[in-house]
Amino acid sequence: MPELFGHTRAHVAARHALITPHNHVHSVVPGITGAATVILINPAMGARFAQLLVTFQAGGQASFPAGPGQVFGYLQSGAATVKIGGQQVKAATGWYFYAPAGTPCSLSEVAPDTRVTLFQKNYLPLPGVPAPAPIIADAAKVPGTPFLGDPAANLQTLLPDLPAFDLAVNIFAYQPGGHLPYTEIHVMEHGLLMLGGQGVYRLEDSWYPVEQGDVIWMGSYCPQWFVAMGKQPASYLYYKDVNRAAL
Ligand code: UGY
Ligand code: MN
Numbered sequence: 001m002p003e004l005f006g007h008t009r010a011h012v013a014a015r016h017a018l019i020t021p022h023n024h025v026h027s028v029v030p031g032i033t034g035a036a037t038v039i040l041i042n043p044a045m046g047a048r049f050a051q052l053l054v055t056f057q058a059g060g061q062a063s064f065p066a067g068p069g070q071v072f073g074y075l076q077s078g079a080a081t082v083k084i085g086g087q088q089v090k091a092a093t094g095w096y097f098y099a100p101a102g103t104p105c106s107l108s109e110v111a112p113d114t115r116v117t118l119f120q121k122n123y124l125p126l127p128g129v130p131a132p133a134p135i136i137a138d139a140a141k142v143p144g145t146p147f148l149g150d151p152a153a154n155l156q157t158l159l160p161d162l163p164a165f166d167l168a169v170n171i172f173a174y175q176p177g178g179h180l181p182y183t184e185i186h187v188m189e190h191g192l193l194m195l196g197g198q199g200v201y202r203l204e205d206s207w208y209p210v211e212q213g214d215v216i217w218m219g220s221y222c223p224q225w226f227v228a229m230g231k232q233p234a235s236y237l238y239y240k241d242v243n244r245a246a247l
Pocket of ligand 1: 190238
C-alpha cells in the first residue's frame, strides 16, 4: 500500500494504536548501543508497559541493570548471547528470554541485523509468592493448543501459567480464514507484533488491514477481533498483563 502524501495505515487513538514499519523513528535508549531502537509503545501512549524494536548492527549490545522492571525478549532474526543473572545461552531466531525484576540481563555477541522485540514491565509482586526465575528458550519447542477448541487458531503460551507471573507472552497462529471467535473486551492490555501473514484487526470501532511488522497497542477494554486473510497463515506475538487483583 503506498504511503504517499502523508497517508498511512497507522492510527493512534484513546485505547488503541497501530504503528507500521513506515512510521518508525529511532530513540537513543540508555544501555543499548550499536543498534537502532524504536520505542513503539510506552506509558506516553497510555500503556502500562513498553514495547521496543531493537535492530542491532555488528558489535551492538544491550544491557538492562537489576531494577523493578522485567524484560521479555523475542529474537525475530539473527542470534545473540543472552545473559540473565548467572545463566548464559546462545539464542537464535525464534528464541525468547525472560529476565525477572532484580536480575541484570544483557545481549552480546550479536549477529548483524539481529532484531529483537522487547516487552518491559515493572513487576507487581504477589505477597507470599516467590518471584519467577529466568527463562531462555526456543519458541519452536513450545507446544501449541487450539484456541477454545478451534484448530484454525493455534495458541502457544511462552511463559508458565503461574500466579508468580504478572505478564504473559503468547504466539497466536491462524490459518487463512481463522479468526478470534468473538469480539473480546477485557481489562488486560496487549502489545502485539505481526510476525507474518496478514489480516484485519478490529480495534475499538475501526477495522484495520495489518501485515508482518505492524505493531498494535490494545489498552484495557479495547474491543478487539482478528481474522487472517490471504493464502498464507498469519501469526502474531503478544503481551498481556495477568494474575493480579482487580483493585
Ligand atoms: O489472550 C487474549 O486476550 C487474546 N485472545 N487476544 C487477542 O488475540 N487479541
Ligand atoms: Mn485479547
